[in-house]
Amino acid sequence: MRQIRRSRLSLAQKEDLWALFFISPWLVGFLIFTAGPMIMSFYFSLTRYNIIDAPIWIGFENYLRAFGRDALFWHSLGVTLYYGSLALPLGLVAGFSLSMLLNQRVPGVSVWRTIYFLPSVIAGVAVAIVWSRIFSPQVGILNPFLERTFGVKGPGWFTDPNWAIPGLVIMSLWGVGGGVIIYLAGLQGIPTTFYDAAKVDGANAWQRFRYVTLPMMTPVIFYTLVLGLIGAFQYFTEVYVISGGSGGPQRATLFYNLYLYQNAFKFNEMGYASALAWVLFLIVLALTLLVFRSSALWVYYEGEVRKR
Amino acid sequence: MASVDMQPMQPAITGRHSRVQSMRLNSLVGRTAATIVIVAGAVIILIPFLFMISTSLKSKNQLRAVPPPLIPWEATMVEVNGRMEPLFRVTVNSGTAGGETLEMALVRNQPGGMGVFVDPNNPAESVTLKIAGQTPVRHIEIHPENYLEAMTAVPFPRYFLNTLIVTFVGMAGVLISCTLVAYGFSRFRAPWLNWLFIVLLSTIMLPRQVTLIPVYVLFQRLGWVDTLLPLIVPAFFANAYDVFLLRQFFMTIPLEMDDAAKIDGASPIQTLWHVLVPQAMPVIVTVAIFHFLYAWNDFYEPLIFLHSRDNWTMAVGLQTFNALYSVNTHLIMAASVVMVIPPVLLFFFAQRQFIQGVVISGVKG
Numbered sequence: 202m203r204q205i206r207r208s209r210l211s212l213a214q215k216e217d218l219w220a221l222f223f224i225s226p227w228l229v230g231f232l233i234f235t236a237g238p239m240i241m242s243f244y245f246s247l248t249r250y251n252i253i254d255a256p257i258w259i260g261f262e263n264y265l266r267a268f269g270r271d272a273l274f275w276h277s278l279g280v281t282l283y284y285g286s287l288a289l290p291l292g293l294v295a296g297f298s299l300s301m302l303l304n305q306r307v308p309g310v311s312v313w314r315t316i317y318f319l320p321s322v323i324a325g326v327a328v329a330i331v332w333s334r335i336f337s338p339q340v341g342i343l344n345p346f347l348e349r350t351f352g353v354k355g356p357g358w359f360t361d362p363n364w365a366i367p368g369l370v371i372m373s374l375w376g377v378g379g380g381v382i383i384y385l386a387g388l389q390g391i392p393t394t395f396y397d398a399a400k401v402d403g404a405n406a407w408q409r410f411r412y413v414t415l416p417m418m419t420p421v422i423f424y425t426l427v428l429g430l431i432g433a434f435q436y437f438t439e440v441y442v443i444s445g446g447s448g449g450p451q452r453a454t455l456f457y458n459l460y461l462y463q464n465a466f467k468f469n470e471m472g473y474a475s476a477l478a479w480v481l482f483l484i485v486l487a488l489t490l491l492v493f494r495s496s497a498l499w500v501y502y503e504g505e506v507r508k509r
Numbered sequence: 510m511a512s513v514d515m516q517p518m519q520p521a522i523t524g525r526h527s528r529v530q531s532m533r534l535n536s537l538v539g540r541t542a543a544t545i546v547i548v549a550g551a552v553i554i555l556i557p558f559l560f561m562i563s564t565s566l567k568s569k570n571q572l573r574a575v576p577p578p579l580i581p582w583e584a585t586m587v588e589v590n591g592r593m594e595p596l597f598r599v600t601v602n603s604g605t606a607g608g609e610t611l612e613m614a615l616v617r618n619q620p621g622g623m624g625v626f627v628d629p630n631n632p633a634e635s636v637t638l639k640i641a642g643q644t645p646v647r648h649i650e651i652h653p654e655n656y657l658e659a660m661t662a663v664p665f666p667r668y669f670l671n672t673l674i675v676t677f678v679g680m681a682g683v684l685i686s687c688t689l690v691a692y693g694f695s696r697f698r699a700p701w702l703n704w705l706f707i708v709l710l711s712t713i714m715l716p717r718q719v720t721l722i723p724v725y726v727l728f729q730r731l732g733w734v735d736t737l738l739p740l741i742v743p744a745f746f747a748n749a750y751d752v753f754l755l756r757q758f759f760m761t762i763p764l765e766m767d768d769a770a771k772i773d774g775a776s777p778i779q780t781l782w783h784v785l786v787p788q789a790m791p792v793i794v795t796v797a798i799f800h801f802l803y804a805w806n807d808f809y810e811p812l813i814f815l816h817s818r819d820n821w822t823m824a825v826g827l828q829t830f831n832a833l834y835s836v837n838t839h840l841i842m843a844a845s846v847v848m849v850i851p852p853v854l855l856f857f858f859a860q861r862q863f864i865q866g867v868v869i870s871g872v873k874g
Contacts (some may be wrong), residue, residue, distance in 0.1 A: 219777050223693025226686035227709060230746020235712055238723035245722060251728065262749065285727050299550065306541040315860060316551045319558070322863075326521055326824045327804035327845040330831050331561045342560060345576030379867070386868040435716060438808040438824075445832050461718055466813060472720050485716055507769040508732045 252471050263476035274477070277460040280366070284456070285433035287370045292429065293422065296377040300384035301414075314385070317378030324376065329442035332372045333359055347412060359443045362453035367368035369439065369454065379427050387421040390416070429493050431485050435459065457481060521525055565842035566651040573840055576842075583650035587629040589614045593786060596646040598616065599626050612646060652839070659843040662834065667819060668826035669847070674803040674809075675822055676742045682744035683751055683800045690747040691755035693783045713749045717809075725813065739814040740822075741805070750797045754866070758792040759785055795866030798859055802852055825847045 221228075222316035246263055247255035267274045299317065303310060320328065335341050350463030356364040391414065399409045437458045440448070448455030448463070462483065465474035527692040558581050564572070567581045574582070586593040594614040601609055613636070624640040627633075660666060694706050728739045762785055770780045786793065808824040815821050821829070827848050831841050857865060 214786060216697060217699050218695035219692050220699050222778070223689050223697070224702070226745065227690040227747035227752060230686075230743065231708070231712070233727075234743055234746060235615070235715065235720055236718035239715075240729070241718055241723035241726070242721075253727070274755055281595065281851050299547075302543045302547050305540055307544045309545055312548050313551050315857075316866070317535065319853065319856065319866070320554060322852045323806070323849045324802075326808050326827050326831075327561075327848045330827065330841060330845050331557050331830075334564065334838055334842070335557060335560060338795075340564075340572060340577055342556075342577055342579075348574075378554065382864055382867045388570065431714075431716070435718075441808070441812070442828050442831065458718065462813075465722055465725075471726075472680060475722050478716070481716050482719045485714065489714060 242475045245472050246479050250471045250472040262472045265433050277457045281457040284366050288373045289429045292377050296380040300381045304388045320376045321379030325438050326442055329439040333443045342389045364450040365453045387418050393419045425483045430488050559841050565846050566837050568652050580652050582647040585646040585648050587614050589632050597643040599643045627693050654840050657844040659840040663830050668823045672822040675737055679742050679744035679804050680800045682687050686745050686747040687751040690752045695756045695759035709749050735816045758789050762788050794862045
């Protein structure tokens, strides 16, 4: 009896060892590239550190500097939120409407879906370069189009502090197709019986949208919103390309992440940049928790009905 | 996404195979309207691509046209008395050829927007007409040599090679490590595994800026900064997205298949390789494609880790090219096209896996 028990235990231990073996790439990577650096970065955030000399302990000075004295910190937060407050709702409405349209019985759906998705496979430098030329008052095609069609003289876009952010928002809308696929899958996952039932109850098209489609889609909408919010705080490549890394014109596109980059790798303020990174982390965490918390009020999960 | 205890996912839904649905307009009018809006939108989506391609084929002279046409037109020139002059289609109202339309060359401008036009075959005979009233003769002229010029202006072939190395070695790393880790998290039942899985998932929320500076310091101490290693090595240590994706798929594969292999005396590694991997191929392909796109397009990390010119990837090389040669829009567009071709090709060839992947993960894209 004792022997059997022992062999069983060792079998379990053997299983544990196998499990450890399989997850070890992640575990080792987590310790080296995530956990260790997190601790170090928090430590750096409490120091003055230029990467060449040893870090000098200054306590919470970096955080006080950011919140208390650094106007650019607040400015970059403002730029990021301004962009997010335009790009997120517009992207949501555009992406959702588009997926509703693509869900109709239109000919050649797969072709259209492919075209709409295309911009999201080339995200990054090339996209920003092409759009910087489209918006360009010299070689661009947008302003001549505006002038001919609407008789409006287009702004300088990425050279005009007031129009740089709207320009980036328009550029981001070009990529809404990436979200469309997720919405489309969500729409197609709504059981037809719900619509049939609604029809039997005499619901018109708007009511079917309002009381069936929308509630069924809230988890997807909610999910894309969270990711979009986090994305705005990580926005970097496009704005680096169009401003040449400066955040110009006149700091109008000095996004939070770009400002962090400048501190770390342009000004060699690794300590201050680490503090900015931790503030970023806390903002992302808070936003995520906020959306998760509030989700109970407005997100409908299908599973809830069955639970208890 | 809120809870860790996620259900094994359903097979991915794609538009084509979906169930009959839902919120649809049945009237012909509604469907026609929807089609029109969709087509109009698709045209808008395609314009930047057309702009990029057409601009990449224009000469510097063609770039000056305002507004820039999407088709690379070039003014047709003819030789008149040993000089090249622009050809116009002119309507002559007076003289012998009344009301006739002729092709004539503009040889001299005169005050008041007037110009002297001559017949190229008979330069002695000239007419003076308002230039604005005449149509310039043009033809399509493309300059594929822009591509060669762009590729040699900066060492783009080198950047292309660097990008290929980073992308494909990293892809191997991601596939090997993530498959192993996903197997560990899907087939073993130790309670501590659940905790570690929560930790793994929570790293998705962690912005990479938080770990970036210490990781940079680490790579600097190792002497790896300004080599491709910082972009490749971390890929071999798995990442939360792809582990999650693979694990979710592994969960849908019945355990009986593992058991059968085990009874036949297969080790866990053999089971993974011979039982799970063949079945999970669609997801593995999806992970590979996503990694390709990520590595190909990534700008942030190459910018930070690669300093000297020869080590850059396409993304950094293209950005710098854009900054240095900004007036040569045609060359910049040619280089952009080169950078964009591989992901676009990949997308066309592996569209199904792609769309499935976006749907399953709902994360990237």
